[in-house]
Amino acid sequence: MSKLDQYVHAATRDNTRSSYQSAVRHFEVEWGGFLPATTDSVARYLADHAESLSINTLRQRLAALAQWHITQGFPDPTKAPIVRKVFRGIQALHPAQEKRAKPLQMEQLQAVTTWLEQAIENARTTGRQGDELRHVRNKAILLLGFWRGFRGDELTRLEVDYVDVVSGEGMTCYFPQTKGDRQLKGTCFKVPALSTLCPVEAYCAWIELASITGGPAFRSVDRWGHLGNEGLHADSLIPLLRSLFTDAGIDSPLKYSGHSLRRGFANWAAANGWDLKTLMEYVGWKNVQSAMRYVEGADPFVRRRIESALPATLLTAASTDAEP
Template sequence: MTINQAPDVEFYLDAATRKNTRRSYEAAVRHFEVDWGGFLPASSDSIAKYLASYAGTLATSTLTHRLAALAQWHIEQGFPDPTKAPLVRKILRGIRAEHPAQEKQAKPLLIEQLDRIDRWLADAITAARDSGQRGEHLRHTRNRALVLLGFWRGFRGDELTSLQAEHVQLAAGEGMSCFFPRTKGDRQHKGVTFHAPALARLCPVSAYLDWISLAHIESGSAFRSIDRWGHVGDDGLHPNSLIPLLRAIFSKVGVDGADEYSGHSLRRGFANWAAADGWDTKSMMEYVGWKSIQSAMRYVDSSDRFARHRPAPLRQIDDAEQ
């Protein structure tokens, strides 16, 4: 950039917001304008009517998200924020009172199910390799790495699909680190590094190494699509494809209620495993990256020991698997 060249302000403003957040906000504004027929800039009265129109139909959390999107649109366009009006806040309180609902959570993947899935994938990898089915060999190898890394690191779906191979450091038999320049909990945009251990069983390190070696991936998206001819795509898996992918794997393995699982099932599964294994609250939060106890508690079943904040020494994952 020359000294006289104007900086690309829009580029950096765009970079300040995560892609998933930006997409969801755009969809929320489109819903208000197109689906409901609202006008922008909006008045507090029209916002209140919009909320009332979908009360009981959409979850309160969804309506709150729509408000955040509308608030951001008005602020960015230089208009007063109508969502802060007392009328809107009162309507939202009334909706919460009349339509209370328990937050819907992903079904956690249990350690026994993870073991079963891994054995099935290992057998499928061997069968595909021996029969010369490169596409299936690649697909099962990728899926094994995806599931094991997602579980043991407690990754969100968007973290798994955005992981870049050049940001992964591997030490076979020891562990691996995954650096994310941007992630949901990183409000300062400093980047976050997560570490995962090498395990005696269900090892995410060896599974990931098998995948990138087979697919010849050195940089770019770590987890990619594979076509019917066994060609590995250049782009990463789309975040929306992760849930169908996981459900298809679980269904093939014979996991009951496969359609009840989502990308968060790996994260919740790890949280419940760690809780049952005696991890205390602080250790759990530091490992997964939660900033508050409330965030951590959302991922652990209330009946678990973690919910009672029982302190316990931190054990190595591989020690528990012996």
């Protein structure tokens, strides 16, 4: 690969590149489309998958096709009026409510951490090194992901070389590139050392036990306790967390995903008096809309707010009617 190709390659995040390649392959190989595509073929592709793919997936497929054509020097067929009209029609006829990951609550965080600590002790006592390593790693992933509100791909891309620990105070995690860093300036996240459920202590315990001196922080562990050389794949985080929550006895583990840690922290912070600006700065959201997608109000049905404004006589009457 030439230097020019290296720089072009580095301009796109690995996750984005992989998803775009998959989308183009679906259009060309699985659906049987031809590249460069015509506006008619793109419109038919959307129509053929309107009932089987979500709106967000179709939007991502269009972005991938647009990127392919622009990169190859061809006109972008996805911007044609007929394609846009078909897409709007699909949105009208197949509306879909956005699925959001279930937030991990504080009591659940405590329960899973307690289970992990017991599992670590049991594995250590019985000499099961592989299990001990996995449990210690999972505890670090859980606590760091929750208290920093990290995305799944940020957890899996964390590099030991970019982590600076200050004993008793906290640690700094640097990412050369994040999802919201459009200018590629790099982002630093401060992680606090806490008196309980401490993410810094959990991270340091994992790094020390695994004897990791550089490269990816979180790696695979085989049954014999051997560490992989590469970082965990972002797609592996969801099954890892669901398996962990199942083992720890958390209800409905399949409703959780990598975003559950991020949403869980956002809801905990909002419920404990963090204003939206502080929360946005801490987590790294650039706009209010992004933040509000993660935060559920303490009174989601606004019942208390409405009843607090009702006349006292109405509330008294309602209470009297409800008595047996």
